[in-house]
Amino acid sequence: MKKLLLTLAATTALTGAVQAQEIKEFNIGILGGENAQDRLNSNECFRAKMEEALGVPVKIFTPADYDGVVQGLLGGTLDYAWLGASAYAKVYLTDPEAVEVKLTKQNVDGSTGYYSIGFARKDAGITSMDDAKGKSFAFADPNSTSGYLVPGAELAAKYGTLENYFSEVKMSGGHEQTIVGVANGDFDAGVSWADGLGNWEDGYNSGAFRKASDAGLVDMNDIVEIWRSALIPEGPMVVRKALPQDVKDKVTAVTADLWETDAECAYNVAAGEAKDFVPVEHSAYDGVLAARKMQEGM
Structure with missing residues (x-):
């Protein structure tokens, strides 16, 4: 995903330094699935890369359940997360303006x-x-x-x-x-x-x-x-929509290029072998959104 990094760097070169000052910290939410300490350890390399790119303290939060991340994104206390499709559907159905879909994991065979x-x-x-x-x-x-x-x-x-x-x-x-x-x-x-x-x-x-x-x-x-x-469909990596555009661009670029810049870190983030983190659209989750609506009687 080097092209994405270069493109974003070019578009934000003039305004990045100023806009980055608009945030004082950046918070990443990690869904449950393994114990909290293992989640922190697996994503520490990712946290450090985000902190270097943004120039502000970056923290990782590991709520006990999926809803902790969902509510953090909805409430604005979390800025970034890799959600499952159903968790994303809950966020979107609660507040369509809360987050933006950016990337998803691409498997070694090119599937997502x-x-x-x-x-x-x-x-x-x-x-x-x-x-x-x-x-x-x-x-x-x-x-x-x-x-x-x-x-x-x-x-x-x-x-x-x-x-x-x-x-x-x-x-x-x-x-x-x-x-x-x-x-x-x-x-x-x-x-x-x-x-x-x-x-x-x-x-x-x-x-x-x-x-x-x-x-x-x-x-x-x-x-x-x-x-x-x-x-x-592989779940989306999302960013809080209200963030400055250059911040959203930078965190997207860091993630998109992770397999090329640090394969070991990417392995930890992806929970194993994968090919890349690639762009994805909201429409990829239409089926899951429909299923979630049905489940909740909406």
Whole structure:
């Protein structure tokens, strides 16, 4: 994404120094999915790059749940976040003027989507979602796209009321909690997210399984995939709309060029192997917005 960096640099060269003074700090929200300290560690390199580009203190916030980031963006206390499509839909449906969509993750094969993956312990004898009937099942968070909105809708369409199909339906609190919970036997099965590329034993190329595997929290050979959703549009990286234009341009450029300037940092931010961070439009989320409206009875 070098072209984006050069273009933005040219358009902001004359006004950047002045406009950058309009903000005194910059706050990044990181969705739940792994514990707070791991989220801070994974994104520290990104925070430092943002701070260098903006010339003001940059802080990372790791709310306990997805709604903490959503409310931070809506309330103006957070300036930037990588949202899931469902969390973005909630922000947009609450206040269409709160944020601007900028970028999304591009996978190594050039696609910009991912999957909700159903899984269970290998020794549980559950090899399909049909086998999970009457078992305990974990979703991640009510505002998670792959951890609730999409799998909840697809599974309900096939199996009916999920509280009747499974013996128990729980919200684990995040993707990491679901993965560890299933691996430890706290839940019989659950869903998390992955790009579906590469090898299962590695946690696929990117996603929550890859993060958990890299961190040594789970041995992928101990769990098995039992279900896969339709392709989900990768969530957007958004900036608070009220920010000065040069600030929005700079943070977008830093992110867009991350795979070229610091591949190790990009790996941490992307939750594994990816190709790039590329521009995306609001229209990419029309389907998720419609699903969210239906879910909320709007």
